[in-house]
Amino acid sequence: MSEKLVGKADAREVLVTDWCLGAEDRHTVSARWPASHPFYTQRSSRFSPLLFTETVRQALGLLAHTAYNVPPDYRMGWDSYRSSVDPEALRAHSGFSDVVLTVRHRSHKARRPGGPVRLMAEVDAVRDGAYLGTAEIHYTAFPPALYDRLRGGRTDSRTAFAEALRPEAPVPAHLVHRVRTGDVVLSPTPEENIWQLRTETSHRVLFDHPHDHVPGMVLLEAAHQASLLTVGSGEAQFTGARFDFRRYVEFGRPCWIETIPLLSDPRGLNLTRVTGVQDGEEAFSGTLTTVVRGSRARSSI
The missing domain is CATH 3.10.129.10 (Hotdog Thioesterase)
Structure with a gap:
């Protein structure tokens, strides 16, 4: 897995392991969680719900590039984020655990030359086969010239x-x-x-x-x-x-x-x-x- 596809520089922080592009904008992304994480494992020996969020973030970055042909130099940002998670599914285990995300893109506006790409995704996730959580994300990918103008x-x-x-x-x-x-x-x-x-x-x-x-x-x-x-x-x-x-x-x-x-x-x-x-x-x-x-x-x- 290329770190650039998921927006990370450190290979140790890449959670996504594989993906499968499906029909009708329905795709599957696989990830692996460690037994413990240096940041996302909390004092209670549970994972932070933001480990789920980070897994979703990496999956959407990957799909934007592979399923919707967003160029690698586009800059992505979230407009809104909604999630629900089962706290019991965040318990730390003694070994690695497998997370599977089913991602449905309800809308994706094709970019005009030099224009942004706007996407909306719904995510259902399981961890080791049991319900983990859901998310809905509206996000935008900006071309470099437009991003530079937005950022002044x-x-x-x-x-x-x-x-x-x-x-x-x-x-x-x-x-x-x-x-x-x-x-x-x-x-x-x-x-x-x-x-x-x-x-x-x-x-x-x-x-x-x-x-x-x-x-x-x-x-x-x-x-x-x-x-x-x-x-x-x-x-x-x-x-x-x-x-x-x-x-x-x-x-x-x-x-x-x-x-x-x-x-x-x-x-x-x-x-x-x-x-x-x-x-x-x-x-x-x-x-x-x-x-x-x-x-x-x-x-x-």
């Missing part, structure tokens, strides 16, 4: 990395299901339910190659960590996510992660709204659903 010429990734703010002190790792402080992407502020985004550009998983803006996976990790801090329970497990991405987040200026608790009921079900704000403008926003371990509450969004 700020496309030099090494310059962007050099301008990254020095990370402030992190929140305690155990509060966000982490073991290592280097895996924490939030810093505390004096304001309740507001944190500053931390971008440790030396992190080998979140930043395995230079980027000209903060990647969406980092923003989603920040949202997940902020949701855990808002719920305030080390037993909380994620079951669903809904996010829209509106603006690029730059490295050289503060980005604030803000939360509002929308629901917390006696069954252990929690719904948290998370917003990322930079320069007074909303960059992304959405909701995360968690359930406290041991509760009978179940949710799918």
Whole structure:
């Protein structure tokens, strides 16, 4: 598997192992999860739901190039992301596990010469034959010239990395299901339910190659960590996510992660709204659903 097809520089972080292009825009992508991952394995010996998200991200990058002939120099970004996951399917095993994604592209607008490609995919996933989760993603692939205009010429990734703010002190790792402080992407502020985004550009998983803006996976990790801090329970497990991405987040200026608790009921079900704000403008926003371990509450969004 070529790392370039899935948007990774480090071969150790490539999860996808094979794919099969089918008829009527229905394709199958196979992946393999390790027994443990240096970043996506949490303190509870469960995988983060973002391992599922990263698997989906790699699969869509692969299919964009192989099934829909998106040129390799096009830049892809997500417009919206919806997912539902079974927390029990995220338990770590003693060995490798096989994940199979069935991907249906409900729409894909063919590009005009020099134009973008807009796609929408629905994903169903199983892990070792058992239900894992579902996702729906709207995403766009931009040609280099158009991407450069959208970014206002700020496309030099090494310059962007050099301008990254020095990370402030992190929140305690155990509060966000982490073991290592280097895996924490939030810093505390004096304001309740507001944190500053931390971008440790030396992190080998979140930043395995230079980027000209903060990647969406980092923003989603920040949202997940902020949701855990808002719920305030080390037993909380994620079951669903809904996010829209509106603006690029730059490295050289503060980005604030803000939360509002929308629901917390006696069954252990929690719904948290998370917003990322930079320069007074909303960059992304959405909701995360968690359930406290041991509760009978179940949710799918």
